[in-house]
Amino acid sequence: MTTESAADVRPRRRRGFLIFLRDVLVIIVIAALVSFLVKTFVVRSFYIPSASMERTLLVNDRILVDELTPNWTGYARGDVVVFQDPGGWLPVHVKEPPGPPLVEAVDSLLTLIGLSASDSEDHLVKRLIGLPGDHVVCCNSLGQIEINGAPIDELSYLNLPDGDTAASNEPFDVTVPADSLWLMGDNRDRSQDARAHQDLPSGGFVPLDNVVGKTFLTTWPLDRIGTVDGHHDIFNGVPDPQR
Secondary structure, eight states: OOOOOHHHHHHHHHHHHHHHHHHHHHHHHHHHHHHHHHHHHTEEEEEOOSSTTTTTSOTTOEEEEEOSTHHHHOOOTTOEEEEEOOSSSSOOOOOOOOOOHHHHHHHHHHHHHTSOOTTGGGEEEEEEEEOTTOEEEEOOTTSOEEETTEEEOOTTTOOOOTTOOOSOSSOEEEEOOTTEEEEEOSSGGGOOOGGGGTTSTTTTOEEGGGEEEEEEEEEESGGGOEEOOOOGGGGTTOOOOOO
C-alpha cells in the first residue's frame, strides 16, 4: 500500500487544470473558426437601420442573409437582398469615438465571426425589381411598374399612404445593365433607392459583386421571427428580356 504526498498531488492537479484550459481554448478557437466560415460563405446577420423596407422589415429588425444559395441559383425578382453601398447611396458616416480598447476588440471579434452586426450601417437592404437586361418602366395608367412590358401588382407588400396606389411617384425608364440589379424599397415614398441615384456614374444600378446575399429570416425581436417573403408569384408573368 502506497500513499501520495501533498507534493505529488499538487503537480498532477496543476497538469489536469492546464489540460482542461487547453481543451476549452481549442473548443473556442474551433467554434470561432466555424462561425467565421459560416459568416463568410453561408449566413450573415444584419440589423435594419432605416424605414425604407417597412412594412416588410422594421427599424432595428435583425435579419439573416443567405450568402451561399444565390451562388448556385442566382437571384430572382422579388428577392430582398443586402448589398454594400456601391458609392453615393449612403451619407458619409461619421464614426463615433472608439470605446474602451477591450470593448472595441470584443465587438470586432464578434463582427468577424458573425455574432455582431456593427457593419450594418455600411450596407443597405432593398427588394430586387429588375434583373440584368430587364426594361423597367414606371408607371402605367394604373400606377404599376412594368418589366419587359408586363405590369406587376405590388400592392400586397408596398407601404403607401392611404389612397395612394402608385408604385412610384417618380417616373423612370431604365434598362438594367449586365451584371447589375435595379433595387427598390417597399416603403416607396421613404426609400432612397435606385430612383434617387440615377445621376451617379452607376446610373442607380447595383453591381452584382456588391450584393451580399438574400434575406430569408427575421430573427429579432421575438414577436417578428419569421421568413421574409419574396412575393415571387407577383413576377411570374414577367417575360425574359429581349436580347
